[in-house]
Amino acid sequence: MASPQAAKDLAGFLRPYAEAVNAAIEKWLSDASVPAALAEAMRYASLDAGKRIRPALVMLSAEAVARPESWAAEPTPAAVAIELVHCYSLVHDDLPPMDDDALRRGRPSAHVKFGQAMAILAGSALLTRAFEVLSLGLADASIAAKLVAELAAAAGPAGMIAGQVADMGLCPVPDGAEGGKYIHLRKTGAMIRAAARMGGICAGADAKKLQALTGFGEKIGLAFQITDDLLDATQPTEMLGKTAGKDVRDRKRSYATELGIEPARRLAREVTDQALAALEGLGPRAAKLRDLAALLSRRNR
Amino acid sequence: MASPQAAKDLAGFLRPYAEAVNAAIEKWLSDASVPAALAEAMRYASLDAGKRIRPALVMLSAEAVARPESWAAEPTPAAVAIELVHCYSLVHDDLPPMDDDALRRGRPSAHVKFGQAMAILAGSALLTRAFEVLSLGLADASIAAKLVAELAAAAGPAGMIAGQVADMGLCPVPDGAEGGKYIHLRKTGAMIRAAARMGGICAGADAKKLQALTGFGEKIGLAFQITDDLLDATQPTEMLGKTAGKDVRDRKRSYATELGIEPARRLAREVTDQALAALEGLGPRAAKLRDLAALLSRRNR
Numbered sequence: 001m002a003s004p005q006a007a008k009d010l011a012g013f014l015r016p017y018a019e020a021v022n023a024a025i026e027k028w029l030s031d032a033s034v035p036a037a038l039a040e041a042m043r044y045a046s047l048d049a050g051k052r053i054r055p056a057l058v059m060l061s062a063e064a065v066a067r068p069e070s071w072a073a074e075p076t077p078a079a080v081a082i083e084l085v086h087c088y089s090l091v092h093d094d095l096p097p098m099d100d101d102a103l104r105r106g107r108p109s110a111h112v113k114f115g116q117a118m119a120i121l122a123g124s125a126l127l128t129r130a131f132e133v134l135s136l137g138l139a140d141a142s143i144a145a146k147l148v149a150e151l152a153a154a155a156g157p158a159g160m161i162a163g164q165v166a167d168m169g170l171c172p173v174p175d176g177a178e179g180g181k182y183i184h185l186r187k188t189g190a191m192i193r194a195a196a197r198m199g200g201i202c203a204g205a206d207a208k209k210l211q212a213l214t215g216f217g218e219k220i221g222l223a224f225q226i227t228d229d230l231l232d233a234t235q236p237t238e239m240l241g242k243t244a245g246k247d248v249r250d251r252k253r254s255y256a257t258e259l260g261i262e263p264a265r266r267l268a269r270e271v272t273d274q275a276l277a278a279l280e281g282l283g284p285r286a287a288k289l290r291d292l293a294a295l296l297s298r299r300n301r
Numbered sequence: 302m303a304s305p306q307a308a309k310d311l312a313g314f315l316r317p318y319a320e321a322v323n324a325a326i327e328k329w330l331s332d333a334s335v336p337a338a339l340a341e342a343m344r345y346a347s348l349d350a351g352k353r354i355r356p357a358l359v360m361l362s363a364e365a366v367a368r369p370e371s372w373a374a375e376p377t378p379a380a381v382a383i384e385l386v387h388c389y390s391l392v393h394d395d396l397p398p399m400d401d402d403a404l405r406r407g408r409p410s411a412h413v414k415f416g417q418a419m420a421i422l423a424g425s426a427l428l429t430r431a432f433e434v435l436s437l438g439l440a441d442a443s444i445a446a447k448l449v450a451e452l453a454a455a456a457g458p459a460g461m462i463a464g465q466v467a468d469m470g471l472c473p474v475p476d477g478a479e480g481g482k483y484i485h486l487r488k489t490g491a492m493i494r495a496a497a498r499m500g501g502i503c504a505g506a507d508a509k510k511l512q513a514l515t516g517f518g519e520k521i522g523l524a525f526q527i528t529d530d531l532l533d534a535t536q537p538t539e540m541l542g543k544t545a546g547k548d549v550r551d552r553k554r555s556y557a558t559e560l561g562i563e564p565a566r567r568l569a570r571e572v573t574d575q576a577l578a579a580l581e582g583l584g585p586r587a588a589k590l591r592d593l594a595a596l597l598s599r600r601n602r
């Protein structure tokens with residue numbers, strides 16, 4: 001399924017999108033009204049790190065729908081907003097009362113560097129600013145309102161937060177693979193699905209195209225999580241930039257631990273193929289989304 | 302300055318607004334997709350408690366601008382959103398790494414009842430849902446986008462979060478009364494100002510009326526904080542429903558401790574008069590906002 005583009009490595013493929021979103025995050029976080037110590041913690045948690053998969057997915061989904069000159073809205077603010085929310089979730093998830101992880105993206109976690117109080121506040125500040133970016137960054141208010149609804153639903157108590165509640169064992173979850181699916185659809189899946197949809201909304205996708213992007217986002221989110229679980233189980237900490245082997249140690253649900261390594265690898269390939277199939281209606285314009293799917297399935301960190 | 306309406310007690314005056322916003326919060330938090338344990342923590346933190354001053358201020362500000370039949374948008378979703386954000390801030394502020402307070406509104410704080418992880422998650426869920434309420438609850442997308450911008454600015458890293466960062470001593474703050482003002486303008490002032498403005502925006506206020514509401518919100522927010530500080534210094538815990546005497550014990554900036562009790566009382570009266578003066582241009586339609594100002598200055602909890 002791989003195109004020539006897919007031969008490049010994932011980081012190289014993502015770089016132009018990462019650079020664009022980093023510059024935009026930099027701009028949105030440059031605000032002299034924010035206390036310097038808080039601004040520093042917000043920047044630490046959101047800049048110069050991370051592959052920027054979700055922002056790239058926003059941009060690529062918009063590109064898959066229409067040429068930039070006919071987009072309903074420029075999608076960069078949507079890409080910034082979804083990444084700020086992702087970064088907030090990492091800061092809060094790493095806190096001692098949550099997953100208690102001291103290492104993130106190869107560096108001390110925010111609470112190790114700045115203390116727990118500042119980490120809680122900087123995380124909430126990133127979440128809040130994400131919605132400010134959507135409300136101020138989009139010229140078309142009806143697109144802005146749709147994006148706010150999309151992001152809030154994906155990040156909120158029926159989405160990402162529900163996933164973390166379930167992952168921490170704070171609510172009952174079905175046994176076995178069903179439980180793992182419940183968690184992952186929410187904890188990582190909801191935001192990846194939202195990234196694809198938000199790109200489509202910015203580009204002015206009709207219902208059919210939005211449906212194709214939704215299906216792609218759902219499947220690619222699932223494939224992403226399976227690969228994440230496989231990497232956690234098989235790669236050393238130095239390679240991941242975060243603590244490896246945590247899933248087994250913390251008895252977390254993981255495709256690698258529930259299914260075994262080889263069946264999980266097989267499932268990741270199947271789901272990636274389903275993601276590619278979802279794009280069929282979008283034609284050649286979705287070539288880069290296909291490349292992303294192929295590269296994500298082969299990533300090693 | 303007190304009208305006959307002001308003779309009623311504050312709780313009685315606020316009751317119809319509190320009941321309306323409670324019913325609306327109930328509706329917005331009834332969502333079968335939210336895990337039951339998370340929904341319970343969100344409800345605990347946001348229902349059946351609190352005076353609902355901010356939601357009432359949203360509704361009264363809308364009423365002060367125009368008759369309901371000519372409002373640009375029904376303001377209840379804005380009232381719900383601002384209260385959900387206020388409740389999230391209480392949950393997070395009470396956490397052990399923050400103010401470490403076990404008592405809130407006469408009951409165990411959320412982290413005492415549900416544990417720290419759930420309190421962090423339920424708080425963030427209330428914040429996120431607030432933006433969902435604005436994006437889904439307003440038929441007019443341009444009003445919705447304005448309200449999102451207003452709420453995010455007031456609650457975010459240049460507003461309420463900056464106030465908490467400063468209040469916790471996590472950033473440098475000017476000495477003496479200037480420092481107290483810096484904290485309070487952000488920690489409580491920004492959200493009260495936003496409540497008045499959001500009501501005005503819903504009612505379709507022109508620039509002049511929005512300016513009047515902004516001035517009122519700023520002054521009433523300051524008066525509210527001075528009274529809060531006075532109550533903390535002079536009332537017992539049983540009366541407040543939260544731990545009394547904390548400002549002195551925690552060496553927090555407080556108008557009562559910085560100025561002394563009597564000068565602080567005088568300042569509260571002066572600032573309340575300035576709030577009333579800001580309303581002059583709104584005429585008799587703002588009568589209930591005036592009542593609110595008078596009642597707030599005389600509250601005893």
